[in-house]
Amino acid sequence: MAVISDGRTVSEVAAGVGVSRQTLRSWLVKYEAGGLEGLGNGSHRPHECPHQMRPAVEVAVLEARRAHLSWGPRRIAFELTRRGPVSVSESAVYRCLRRAGLIEPDGRRRRKREWKRWERGRPNELWQMDVVGGFLLADGGQVKALTGIDDHSRFCVSARLMAAERTQPVCDGLTAALRSYGETAGSDPAGPVLLPALPRRVG
Numbered sequence: 075m076a077v078i079s080d081g082r083t084v085s086e087v088a089a090g091v092g093v094s095r096q097t098l099r100s101w102l103v104k105y106e107a108g109g110l111e112g113l114g115n116g117s118h119r120p121h122e123c124p125h126q127m128r129p130a131v132e133v134a135v136l137e138a139r140r141a142h143l144s145w146g147p148r149r150i151a152f153e154l155t156r157r158g159p160v161s162v163s164e165s166a167v168y169r170c171l172r173r174a175g176l177i178e179p180d181g182r183r184r185r186k187r188e189w190k191r192w193e194r195g196r197p198n199e200l201w202q203m204d205v206v207g208g209f210l211l212a213d214g215g216q217v218k219a220l221t222g223i224d225d226h227s228r229f230c231v232s233a234r235l236m237a238a239e240r241t242q243p244v245c246d247g248l249t250a251a252l253r254s255y256g257e258t259a260g261s262d263p264a265g266p267v268l269l270p271a272l273p274r275r276v277g
Contacts, residue, residue: 127166134160135170147171193226198256200225203232203248205239220247224255231255 084102088095127135131154138150145153147168154160154167171177194200202225207218218239222232231254234247 127162127170131160131162132170135162135167136174136176139171139174139176146177195226197224197226197229201231201251205236205244207239209235220244222248222251229255 084095084099088097134154135150138153139145142149147164150171151162151164151167154162168177201222203220203222205218205220208216209219210216215237217235217237220232220234220236220243221230223230232247232251234243234250236243236247
């Protein structure tokens with residue numbers, strides 16, 4: 075006001091109130107444009123933000139979500155980009171859905187890392203048997219291995235090498251394992267638990 079009404083210079087008034095000349099000049103421009111109300115603190119928000127989702131894209135995202143409730147941000151971004159001309163990132167879709175209250179914050183599905191170990195309650199209730207290989211030999215040949223573990227203790231009941239995966243060697247290996255480890259360790263009022271007998275050998 076002193077610059078306008080008293081005719082004082084910008085430098086004098088700026089020094090008197092402790093601001094720079096550039097600040098005082100910007101105040102004068104605002105005063106001339108809007109009077110005293112123009113001197114109020116205006117919003118510093120930019121008129122437009124290059125990272126902000128366009129309204130048309132946001133509408134497309136929300137419509138896709140409402141039409142397909144099982145779709146997440148990744149699927150929606152893929153479908154909109156595939157159909158064109160909309161191109162949007164998964165993170166942008168996630169923020170849009172979160173603003174609209176259509177998904178919970180940090181509610182994106184993650185793979186569970188919980189492992190459940192299946193095991194029998196007592197030794198010798200179940201053996202897991204498998205034939206693995208082949209294992210290369212120095213002479214160029216190969217062998218297979220009949221392996222077996224107890225499903226409760228994880229004790230190895232069989233690790234027998236075989237020249238070929240045939241019925242007879244498998245039966246021989248399982249018979250040897252039954253003779254060595256067929257009864258449960260320790261005592262039980264009901265008596266020892268034996269594995270079921272092998273079927274009759276073929277051939």
